Amino acid sequence: MNRLIILCSLLAFSSCKTETKVEGIANDQLQKPKKIIFLIGDGMGVSQLSSAYFYGEEEPNFSRFPVVGLIKTSSTSKITDSAAGATAFSCGKKTYNGALGLDADSNRIENIVEFLKSINPQVGVGLVATSSITHATPAAYYSHVESRELADEIMLQLIRSKVDFFAGGGKDYVFKRGDSIDLYAEMQKAGIDLDTTAMLKKNWEEGSRYGYLLAKDGMPSAPQRGNFLLRASVAAIDFLDSRESSFLMIEGSQIDWAGHDNNGEYLKEEVLDFDRVVGAALDYAEKDGNTLVVVTADHETGGYTLAGYRSEDGSSRNYDSIVPSFSTGGHSSTLVPVLAYGPGSELFSGIYENTEIYRKMLIAMMGLE
Numbered sequence: 001m002n003r004l005i006i007l008c009s010l011l012a013f014s015s016c017k018t019e020t021k022v023e024g025i026a027n028d029q030l031q032k033p034k035k036i037i038f039l040i041g042d043g044m045g046v047s048q049l050s051s052a053y054f055y056g057e058e059e060p061n062f063s064r065f066p067v068v069g070l071i072k073t074s075s076t077s078k079i080t081d082s083a084a085g086a087t088a089f090s091c092g093k094k095t096y097n098g099a100l101g102l103d104a105d106s107n108r109i110e111n112i113v114e115f116l117k118s119i120n121p122q123v124g125v126g127l128v129a130t131s132s133i134t135h136a137t138p139a140a141y142y143s144h145v146e147s148r149e150l151a152d153e154i155m156l157q158l159i160r161s162k163v164d165f166f167a168g169g170g171k172d173y174v175f176k177r178g179d180s181i182d183l184y185a186e187m188q189k190a191g192i193d194l195d196t197t198a199m200l201k202k203n204w205e206e207g208s209r210y211g212y213l214l215a216k217d218g219m220p221s222a223p224q225r226g227n228f229l230l231r232a233s234v235a236a237i238d239f240l241d242s243r244e245s246s247f248l249m250i251e252g253s254q255i256d257w258a259g260h261d262n263n264g265e266y267l268k269e270e271v272l273d274f275d276r277v278v279g280a281a282l283d284y285a286e287k288d289g290n291t292l293v294v295v296t297a298d299h300e301t302g303g304y305t306l307a308g309y310r311s312e313d314g315s316s317r318n319y320d321s322i323v324p325s326f327s328t329g330g331h332s333s334t335l336v337p338v339l340a341y342g343p344g345s346e347l348f349s350g351i352y353e354n355t356e357i358y359r360k361m362l363i364a365m366m367g368l369e
Helices: 002-011 016-020 046-055 082-091 112-119 151-159 183-189 228-240 254-261 264-288 355-366
Strands: 035-041 067-072 124-132 165-169 192-195 209-213 246-252 291-296 305-310 317-325 336-341 350-353
Touching (some): 046 264, 112 355, 124 228, 151 183, 165 228, 209 228, 228 264, 246 264, 254 264, 264 317, 291 355, 350 355
Parallel strands (some): 035 246, 035 291, 067 350
Antiparallel strands (some): 067 336, 291 336, 305 317
């Protein structure tokens, strides 16, 4: 009962029963996951997800989800950036574009990692991305800054955070900083085993933290980076497997970058790479039985469309040929998909605000005891 009171207070529920009710399912029938794997396809709208069905050689792993929803993606502006979008997921609050872990008035707000660790310090936390690990989406789970551009400060906050495992790019924010801080020495003091050469599996030691920074900034694009995202994600899952409870965020960062570039081939490869990782997460969840897997996006990028061929003068069309096209080099306000599997997945159907992802994950994991 105390846990429910704490949760309701944190989330400022006016009515706990109303906020946690799922249509057709009694509150006491909702299953409670011990672990969450949260996968973010940055910039992945419905059309980006759809591309996996047209360009993949096999049925996409997206098809394995029994629960589907949609989220609204605005920040305090009509169109969000990745920082504000990630803060909505990690903190449950709308904020201004560029801000990480702050509310609309620039006040620091607790993120889901900090909250879970405050309830149980033994909860394992992992972050994986194909961007720099200081990039907007992963940074929202450990940093509190007014600008996503403060990469040196964000990396420092990562080292001083409660994140147990991280993998991505970002070596320059350790070894080529714009300040005089010896961050590698800070890492050693923090008990972080840092690898900057390869994504090698290790004999995980209890109480240790592990970091992989394998590029100066962002990782190379797919397929140039090989199976980094899959290997890093599987390593994170393996590292967290021994923990009774854990939270793992995995980002397919460069779906967004491909959208900004209006590059259909780049986008296709990134979506297919992300889908393989989704499959690995689902495989683990199916075996484990206590893991909730949620897939979504912070926003759509590029105004991407899978359209039939049309001649330049509009006189002829071919609906047997798909020609990907883009309407913008930026983000759009379109709704994006949510897919969920495992205990607590019932909470994720419907159409709702991006901030509800945070609340639904906490409600699922904390339970209604």
